[in-house]
Amino acid sequence: MEAVEMTPPRRTRNAAATRAHILAVAQAEFVDHGLSGARMDRIATACAVNKNLLYHYFGSKEDLYLAVIEAIWAGLRAHQRDDELLALPPDQAMRRLVTNTFDHFVATPELIRLMSVENIHYARNLRRSTTVKPLYGDLLDTLRTILQRGQSEGMFRPGVDVIDLYLSISGLAYFFLSNQHTLSWLLDRPLVTPRRVAARRRHVVDMVLAYLVHPSPDGQDMPAAQSGERRQG
Amino acid sequence: MEAVEMTPPRRTRNAAATRAHILAVAQAEFVDHGLSGARMDRIATACAVNKNLLYHYFGSKEDLYLAVIEAIWAGLRAHQRDDELLALPPDQAMRRLVTNTFDHFVATPELIRLMSVENIHYARNLRRSTTVKPLYGDLLDTLRTILQRGQSEGMFRPGVDVIDLYLSISGLAYFFLSNQHTLSWLLDRPLVTPRRVAARRRHVVDMVLAYLVHPSPDGQDMPAAQSGERRQG
Amino acid sequence: MEAVEMTPPRRTRNAAATRAHILAVAQAEFVDHGLSGARMDRIATACAVNKNLLYHYFGSKEDLYLAVIEAIWAGLRAHQRDDELLALPPDQAMRRLVTNTFDHFVATPELIRLMSVENIHYARNLRRSTTVKPLYGDLLDTLRTILQRGQSEGMFRPGVDVIDLYLSISGLAYFFLSNQHTLSWLLDRPLVTPRRVAARRRHVVDMVLAYLVHPSPDGQDMPAAQSGERRQG
Amino acid sequence: MEAVEMTPPRRTRNAAATRAHILAVAQAEFVDHGLSGARMDRIATACAVNKNLLYHYFGSKEDLYLAVIEAIWAGLRAHQRDDELLALPPDQAMRRLVTNTFDHFVATPELIRLMSVENIHYARNLRRSTTVKPLYGDLLDTLRTILQRGQSEGMFRPGVDVIDLYLSISGLAYFFLSNQHTLSWLLDRPLVTPRRVAARRRHVVDMVLAYLVHPSPDGQDMPAAQSGERRQG
DNA sequence: TATGAATGAGCGTTCATTCAT
DNA sequence: CATGAATGAACGCTCATTCAT
Numbered sequence: 013m014e015a016v017e018m019t020p021p022r023r024t025r026n027a028a029a030t031r032a033h034i035l036a037v038a039q040a041e042f043v044d045h046g047l048s049g050a051r052m053d054r055i056a057t058a059c060a061v062n063k064n065l066l067y068h069y070f071g072s073k074e075d076l077y078l079a080v081i082e083a084i085w086a087g088l089r090a091h092q093r094d095d096e097l098l099a100l101p102p103d104q105a106m107r108r109l110v111t112n113t114f115d116h117f118v119a120t121p122e123l124i125r126l127m128s129v130e131n132i133h134y135a136r137n138l139r140r141s142t143t144v145k146p147l148y149g150d151l152l153d154t155l156r157t158i159l160q161r162g163q164s165e166g167m168f169r170p171g172v173d174v175i176d177l178y179l180s181i182s183g184l185a186y187f188f189l190s191n192q193h194t195l196s197w198l199l200d201r202p203l204v205t206p207r208r209v210a211a212r213r214r215h216v217v218d219m220v221l222a223y224l225v226h227p228s229p230d231g232q233d234m235p236a237a238q239s240g241e242r243r244q245g
Numbered sequence: 246m247e248a249v250e251m252t253p254p255r256r257t258r259n260a261a262a263t264r265a266h267i268l269a270v271a272q273a274e275f276v277d278h279g280l281s282g283a284r285m286d287r288i289a290t291a292c293a294v295n296k297n298l299l300y301h302y303f304g305s306k307e308d309l310y311l312a313v314i315e316a317i318w319a320g321l322r323a324h325q326r327d328d329e330l331l332a333l334p335p336d337q338a339m340r341r342l343v344t345n346t347f348d349h350f351v352a353t354p355e356l357i358r359l360m361s362v363e364n365i366h367y368a369r370n371l372r373r374s375t376t377v378k379p380l381y382g383d384l385l386d387t388l389r390t391i392l393q394r395g396q397s398e399g400m401f402r403p404g405v406d407v408i409d410l411y412l413s414i415s416g417l418a419y420f421f422l423s424n425q426h427t428l429s430w431l432l433d434r435p436l437v438t439p440r441r442v443a444a445r446r447r448h449v450v451d452m453v454l455a456y457l458v459h460p461s462p463d464g465q466d467m468p469a470a471q472s473g474e475r476r477q478g
Numbered sequence: 479m480e481a482v483e484m485t486p487p488r489r490t491r492n493a494a495a496t497r498a499h500i501l502a503v504a505q506a507e508f509v510d511h512g513l514s515g516a517r518m519d520r521i522a523t524a525c526a527v528n529k530n531l532l533y534h535y536f537g538s539k540e541d542l543y544l545a546v547i548e549a550i551w552a553g554l555r556a557h558q559r560d561d562e563l564l565a566l567p568p569d570q571a572m573r574r575l576v577t578n579t580f581d582h583f584v585a586t587p588e589l590i591r592l593m594s595v596e597n598i599h600y601a602r603n604l605r606r607s608t609t610v611k612p613l614y615g616d617l618l619d620t621l622r623t624i625l626q627r628g629q630s631e632g633m634f635r636p637g638v639d640v641i642d643l644y645l646s647i648s649g650l651a652y653f654f655l656s657n658q659h660t661l662s663w664l665l666d667r668p669l670v671t672p673r674r675v676a677a678r679r680r681h682v683v684d685m686v687l688a689y690l691v692h693p694s695p696d697g698q699d700m701p702a703a704q705s706g707e708r709r710q711g
Numbered sequence: 712m713e714a715v716e717m718t719p720p721r722r723t724r725n726a727a728a729t730r731a732h733i734l735a736v737a738q739a740e741f742v743d744h745g746l747s748g749a750r751m752d753r754i755a756t757a758c759a760v761n762k763n764l765l766y767h768y769f770g771s772k773e774d775l776y777l778a779v780i781e782a783i784w785a786g787l788r789a790h791q792r793d794d795e796l797l798a799l800p801p802d803q804a805m806r807r808l809v810t811n812t813f814d815h816f817v818a819t820p821e822l823i824r825l826m827s828v829e830n831i832h833y834a835r836n837l838r839r840s841t842t843v844k845p846l847y848g849d850l851l852d853t854l855r856t857i858l859q860r861g862q863s864e865g866m867f868r869p870g871v872d873v874i875d876l877y878l879s880i881s882g883l884a885y886f887f888l889s890n891q892h893t894l895s896w897l898l899d900r901p902l903v904t905p906r907r908v909a910a911r912r913r914h915v916v917d918m919v920l921a922y923l924v925h926p927s928p929d930g931q932d933m934p935a936a937q938s939g940e941r942r943q944g
Numbered sequence: 945t946a947t948g949a950a951t952g953a954g955c956g957t958t959c960a961t962t963c964a965t
Numbered sequence: 966c967a968t969g970a971a972t973g974a975a976c977g978c979t980c981a982t983t984c985a986t
Contacts, residue, residue, distance in 0.1 A: 027945080046365050048282035052981060062947050064983085073981065127424060128361045132279050135426035148431040175432065176448040179421045187416025190423070191360060193368035198381040199408065215409040223452040227460035260970065285956060295972045297958075306956065493966075512831050514748035518960060528968050530962085539960065593890060594827045598745050601892035614897040641898065642914040649886025654878045656889070657826060659834035664847040665874065681875040685922040693926035726949065751977060761951045766978065 031069050034059050038066075039080045043122045046129045047077050047137075078137050082144055084126050089147040091116050097154060102162030103225060109158065110220050114185040114213050118204075124189045152178060159224075168224045177224075184216040264302050267292050271299075272313045276355045279362045280310050280370075311370050315377055317359050322380040324349050330387060335395030336458060342391065343453050347418040347446050351437075357422045385411060392457075401457045410453075417449040497535050500525050504532075505546045509588045512595045513543050513603075544603050548610055550592050555613040557582050563620060568628030569691060575624065576686050580651040580679050590655045618644055625690075634690045643690075650682040730768050733758050737765075738779045742821045745828045746776050746836075777836050781843055783825050788846040790815045796853060801861030802924060808857065809919050813884040813912050817903075823888045851877055858923075867923045879922075883915040 037058045041050045052073055056063040070076035094112060097105045117124060130138050138144060152174050159177065162168030188195065192203045202208070270291045274283045285306055289296035303309035327345060330338045350357055363371050371377060385407050392410065395401030421428065425436045435441065503524045507516045518539055522529035536542035560578060563571045583590060596604050604610060618640050625643060628634030654661065654669055662669045736757045740749045751772055755762040769775035793811055796804045816823055829837050837843060851873050858876065861867030887894065891902045901907070 046279060046281060048279055049365075051979095053979095063981090064947065065945090067982070068946080125365065127427060128365055131424050131426050132358065132361055132365065135430050138427055139430055145431070151431060173444060173448060175434075175436075176445055178432075179428070179436075179445070180417055180448070180452055183416045183418075183420025184413055185416075186420050186424070188412045191364050191419070193364050194360060194371055195412070197368050197372055198378070198384060201408075203408075203412075211406060212409055212412070215406065215413070219413055219452060219456040222456040263970080284954090286954085296956090297973085298971060300957065301971085496966095512745060512747060514745055515831075517958095519958095529960090530968065531966090533961070534967080591831065593893060594831055597890050597892050598824065598827055598831065601896050604893055605896055611897070617897060639910060639914060641900075641902075642911055644898075645887045645894070645902075645911070646883055646914070646918055649882045649884075650879055651882075652890070653882030653885050657830050657885070659830050660826060660837055661878070663834050663838055664844070664850060665877075667874075669874075669878075677872060678875055678878070681872060681879070685879055685918060689918040689921040729949080750975090752975080762977090763952085763979075764950065767950085772977065 030061065030065070034061065034066060034069060034076075035079060035083065038070075038076050039084070039122060039126075042077055042080050042129065043125045047074075047133055050077070052076075074137065078140060081126055081130055081138060082141050084120075084123050085138070085141075085144045086147060087120070088116070088123055089144075089151075092151070092154070094154065098157060102158055102165060102167055103221065105158045106162065106168075106224060107217055107221060109155065110181050110217050111213065113181055114216055117185045117189055118209055118213075121189065124186065127186075128190050155181075162224065167226065169226055172224065177220075180223075181216075181220055184219060188212060263292075263294065263298065267294065267299060267302060267309075268312060268316065271303075271309050272317070272355060272359075275310055275313050275362065276358045280307075280366055283310070285309075307370065311373060314359055314363055314371060315374050317353075317356050318371070318374075318377045319380060320353070321349070321356055322377075322384075325384070325387070327387065331390060335391055335398060335400055336454065338391045339395065339401075339457060340450055340454060342388065343414050343418075343450050344446060346414055347449055350418045350422055351442055351446075354422065357419065360419075361423050388414075395457065400459060402459055405457065410457075413456075414449075414453055417452060421445060496527065496531070500527065500532060500535060500542075501545060501549065504536075504542050505550070505588060505592075508543055508546050508595065509591045513540075513599055516543070518542075540603065544606060547592055547596055547604060548607050550586075550589050551604070551607075551610045552613060553586070554582070554589055555610075555617075558617070558620070560620065564623060568624055568631060568633055569687065571624045572628065572634075572690060573683055573687060575621065576647050576651075576683050577679065579647055580682055583648075583651045583655055584675055584679075587655065590652065593652075594656050621647075628690065633692065635692055638690065643686075646689075647682075647686055650685060654678060729758075729760065729764065733760065733765060733768060733775075734778060734782065737769075737775050738783070738821060738825075741776055741779050741828065742824045746773075746832055749776070751775075773836065777839060780825055780829055780837060781840050783819075783822050784837070784840075784843045785846060786819070787815070787822055788843075788850075791850070791853070793853065797856060801857055801864060801866055802920065804857045805861065805867075805923060806916055806920060808854065809880050809884075809916050810912065812880055813915055816884045816888055817908055817912075820888065823885065826885075827889050854880075861923065866925065868925055871923065876919075876923075880915075880919055883918060887911060 034055070038050075038055050041055050041058070045051070050073070052063060052066055055076075056066055059065075066076060070079055091112070094109070097108055100108060155178055156174045159168060159172060159174055163170055163172070188203055196203045267288065271283075271288050274288050274291070278284070283306070285296060285299055288309075289299055292298075299309060303312055324345070327342070330341055333341060388411055389407045392401060392405060392407055396403055396405070421436055429436045436445075500521070504516075504521050507521050507524070511517070516539070518529060518532055521542075522532055525531075532542060536545055557578070560575070563574055563578075566574060621644055622640045625634060625638060625640055629636055629638070658669045668674070733754065737749075737754050740754050740757070744750070749772070751762060751765055754775075755765055758764075765775060769778055790811070793808070796807055799807060854877055855873045858867060858871060858873055862869055862871070887902055895902045
């Protein structure tokens with residue numbers, strides 16, 4: 013809920029830095045208030061720049077918003093291109109992919125909120141973007157590769173739709189974050205404490221792997237048995 | 246995306262009907278445009294009613310919005326109170342609970358959108374409600390009962406957090422609906438066709454039950470094996 | 479600042495009483511908020527009658543206001559017709575006339591405020607009245623009689639304009655009441671405490687009589703010498 | 712009753728001039744219609760300026776009104792600081808003080824009306840001012856000095872309350888101006904013609920000095936005897 | 945490049961008033 | 966006589982945007 017700080021470029025003749033600063037402040041505003049609720053005035057004031065500069069650099073409120081969501085979706089995609097995953101055995105790769113997704117969502121609340129905002133607006137603006145779509149041409153490739161590898165090894169169950177798998181991995185991490193405010197009110201407890209987040213992380217991994225991994229004949233390979241994540245405090 | 250029509254009660258001097266009509270039209274407006282984006286003028290026009298009447302009945306835009314979300318959350322809760330579930334064996338009860346949740350989300354797109362909208366506003370309005378919270382005191386009771394019954398029978402795995410389970414059941418159904426517009430653009434295919442929804446329904450049930458249900462020693466009781474829902478076309 | 483009480487005529491079929499009640503409540507509203515600031519809604523609510531009744535009885539806001547000021551000006555005039563004055567010697571009569579004016583202003587703050595309100599509106603409404611003007615045809619008669627009697631006795635100074643005398647008697651009592659709120663703020667003390675009002679009453683009488691009464695040749699008849707009012711606590 | 716014109720600074724991009732113009736036009740509006748009756752739209756139109764500019768410069772209607780009354784009260788005080796008075800003998804100083812007050816009221820009808828308006832609103836706005844009160848800390852000083860000087864010389868009567876004297880000097884000049892519209896209707900003659908104003912001016916001076924000045928033993932020093940003002944036509 | 949001044953459209957809200965019974 | 970339902974006009978104010986330099 014705080015205005016982004018970044019090196020304030022007051023009296024700077026550095027156009028790029030000013031632009032970046034505006035973008036960062038605008039992101040905070042759109043994250044906080046949505047598209048309709050955001051105020052150009054507040055952005056200009058928070059940037060300590062003249063309001064006209066916003067229009068000079070970005071053209072209009074909607075275009076400024078577009079620049080913000082283009083940046084956030086590019087950041088998401090950059091994170092997803094995790095080639096190191098393909099070097100791991102399928103179950104470990106999948107586990108890593110799930111935790112990476114989860115961790116990125118947790119670490120980037122702006123992403124969660126802007127995704128909600130953009131869907132409230134029926135993705136009308138994202139569709140106007142010419143930069144985002146190209147990045148997502150192969151969105152499912154890594155996941156599909158891991159999935160197929162695990163299936164051909166007999167480790168993963170057959171008949172798994174990669175889109176459904178993607179939606180589940182995302183949804184399991186997304187929902188409790190995106191809807192934390194209504195949920196924590198109705199459930200009468202905070203949902204995004206470090207403790208609860210860590211527990212949920214384990215739960216999500218368990219659920220995805222329980223679904224994917226064939227139980228071994230002798231039952232000793234129950235996914236849950238190894239759900240303890242070593243890398244996380 | 247259009248204003249609700251309902252039997253137009255124009256020229257009727259029936260306060261309750263007028264109020265209900267306003268509420269229905271207002272819901273459509275808030276669903277479509279969010280809180281900040283909604284326009285009282287549009288609501289009044291769509292109702293064929295004087296704008297002042299909105300204020301006469303509801304006091305303010307925010308209070309009208311509150312009335313809308315109170316109604317939608319009450320509807321959600323009414324649906325969740327499914328006592329018939331407790332008469333079923335745990336696995337069937339759980340399966341039914343998951344499909345009920347899923348089906349209600351699919352059948353009530355307004356709910357999904359208003360949940361998103363309200364979370365964009367940090368649940369500020371829901372928290373003002375005095376009617377919603379009381380309904381949700383025992384939100385997790387049914388789920389907890391089913392879960393514990395399954396665990397004591399040895400059918401469900403131990404160590405399952407009921408909150409996490411609730412979040413997962415909801416999230417698996419919620420995300421692909423709430424974010425369908427960005428997702429279908431990025432994934433280059435529609436996500437809410439009848440075919441895809443049916444497939445996703447099966448997938449969600451499979452995932453939840455695969456997570457919960459112990460594999461039987463001989464491995465022939467894989468949850469997925471019985472995922473075919475008979476009751477759904 | 480309080481709503482007038484009067485016997486609340488709820489469920490009374492007594493039209494006259496209802497009308498009177500509305501009038502009393504309306505007076506309080508106009509006194510408090512002026513003409514533009516008054517609200518028909520507030521009046522109706524305070525009367526616990528339907529808003530339409532105000533229109534039924536009085537036609538419009540401006541006409542209701544007119545009824546209020548007609549009543550208050552009639553009350554003022556009724557008070558001024560003090561025939562007993564003419565039975566007194568001129569100086570005592572004048573003293574009585576001044577104190578009567580003063581006391582009536584003090585006792586009727588509504589009068590002061592409605593006079594200010596009506597003048598803010600350039601007496602536009604009072605001029606529409608057909609009932610007030612007739613009452614004031616002989617407004618200055620009593621004053622003129624007393625004045626002339628005193629002059630012909632050699633007790634009052636000659637060359638006194640009766641209008642100026644009237645304006646002074648009124649103005650000396652009016653101003654500190656009408657402007658009490660700004661004055662007491664700027665002078666940093668309350669002006670309408672019982673003590674201050676009593677002192678001002680003496681002062682006003684002194685000033686008017688000092689102006690009117692010839693000093694007696696031996697100087698022992700200084701008006702101030704007898705300024706102590708016996709009749710007042 | 713018409714909006715002030717002043718050199719119309721349209722097409723001028725001079726903030727200070729625009730602000731001053733708005734203030735002048737706003738004063739005329741508040742003088743004419745009071746606070747509740749004034750219309751921001753009318754002010755904007757009369758200024759040939761966008762309505763939003765009023766808010767940009769003054770924040771709100773109430774704050775614009777506050778700026779107007781701050782200016783008028785500052786003007787009143789500026790006029791009252793008449794140090795030359797102290798160089799005159801007490802009776803002449805007092806005479807001058809009374810005429811100055813009277814003349815300022817006559818010359819500034821906006822002041823009279825805004826004082827009435829502000830009192831109708833219980834001085835609620837003046838009390839919000841941080842600039843007016845400091846100017847009025849020593850409001851009574853000059854008057855007190857003149858009074859005491861005259862008393863110690865034996866020229867003025869003892870036992871005069873300086874506040875009452877101030878209220879009387881003001882009230883004698885204020886009332887016939889503030890209430891001219893009702894009065895001239897009820898008295899059936901105009902009250903603010905040059906002739907009547909001049910006569911009233913003499914009357915007010917006479918009354919104040921008759922009250923203050925001891926009659927000389929031989930009676931030839933009747934205050935009224937020298938009431939003829941030379942400086943006024 | 946950057947700014948202070950200014951705008952037009954429209955928003956949420958209010959208010960005196962009228963309709964229908 | 967009295968009421969609940971409903972209205973039209975306009976009010977104070979906001980907001981994205983443009984002008985002029």
